[in-house]
Amino acid sequence: MGKVIACYKWVPDEADIKINSDHTIDLSKAKWKISDYDKNAIEAAVQAAQVLEGKAVSLTFGGANAKSSLKDALSRGPDEACWINSDLASEADGFVTATVLAAAVRKMEDVSLVICAEGASDTYARQITPRLGAELDWPVITSVSNISINGNTIRAERQLDDCIQTVEAELPAVISVLPEVNDAPLPSLKAVIAASKKPVTELGDKDLGITDLTSKTRVQSQKAYVMIRKNIIFTEGDALDQVKELVGNLKKEGIL
Template identity: 50%
Template sequence: MPKILVCYKWVLDEQDIRVNAADASLDFSRAKYKISDYDKNAIEEAVQLQESQGATIDAITFGGPAVKQSLKDLLSRGPDKVYYLADPAADKADGHVTAGVLAAAARTKGPYDLIICGEGSSDAYNQQVAPRMAARLGLPAITFVQSLKLEDGRIVATRKLGDCTEVVTIDGPAVVSVVPEINKPRIPSLKQVLAAAKKPSEEIKIADLGLTPAQLTPKTVSMTVKGFVMNRKNILFKEPAQADNVAKLVAALAKEGVC
């Protein structure tokens, strides 16, 4: 029976974030948290493999103290158990730190036949955690996966690469990152939400992972994040003939250097 580990991130819901018009700074005061949308695809894919292969699923997350709020939602989506690392260091962690922490934790709780991540997170979307985890664990990495199968201990993945696809077949274990096209995550039923309260969760302390200070020091530091504010010209073309409107639009775009 395959043993799967799925990684997820607890992020601020982007639809609740507001941009201050005065300086384009971001207002998070009303923002609630959610499981990263891309990670919902990773969770769903693990559950579908469980349904077809009889696999067991562990989940793991690294975040600040607020990450504890994610456990019930995560468990209602299908995994059998969740490990969480709730540490303030996660607030400033980059892909280097996050991958190192998750890889060290996975090593202590594994081995796993398959580790599944979302292609990126809803907040940063740096697309680094999965390949960095694979490097730390000494495993193959398969990225941009839009179709995934387990066949007799082998992993068969179809990768989305620009205007073409690539089919990769390797012997497990491996770390894969999936794109949103791979599936449509289900909404947990009331029965699943109630059952989640009975599933186990376990906290892992970063101090117990044996990581060095260098491994816990970010390689990149975000100084500030500003929202994008679009200033529209509000030019309307109201000629009776649509052809005249199109001609004026093209002329206006050409004047702006757009076309």
């Protein structure tokens, strides 16, 4: 009967990111969206909530602009949304975000499962799931590509580099899912209309009773990197020599 929480992040659309000539990053023209991987997390939470016969709740920690995300999140199926509205979100590291999310989870009663994506599409730092598990002292399962829930037990398939590991844990638990876990469908018209009528809880970071909200890491700079091309043209000898030389070079570079 417990709640299933889907955490998501409101991120700039990578298609709109511009790189200035000094390699700094310009986000001024970027539209914002729910991180793509998080759409699978939301869908997984909606499915899990059905199995558990509980409610799916979307949870996000974001600044004022994340308000626009609520309708979108709710149109993907959760029964209600919770938004921790805080200016701290833009500078937050994994510690701050996980502390805030854990406090919000604790505040909600009767939570069975928290589902995150493996990483956010902007930073892909993969910090939140393990940190959340540590904060809540719940079992953590990462890299999940398949979920089944039976009573109070979650069984998850973890997609590792060269094998699939099946893991079981007792609920409540925190898991992070890979995009393979489901096909997050586009919201339907009725779901979009229904979303505007679903309840939203807005909290400030001060409502959570947290004492330390100082980032342990600070971003010093964020720059695009430049791939320097070697621009080598093989002209000596006939085609066979040129291919040999090309293969030799690729081997030297460790590519072959």
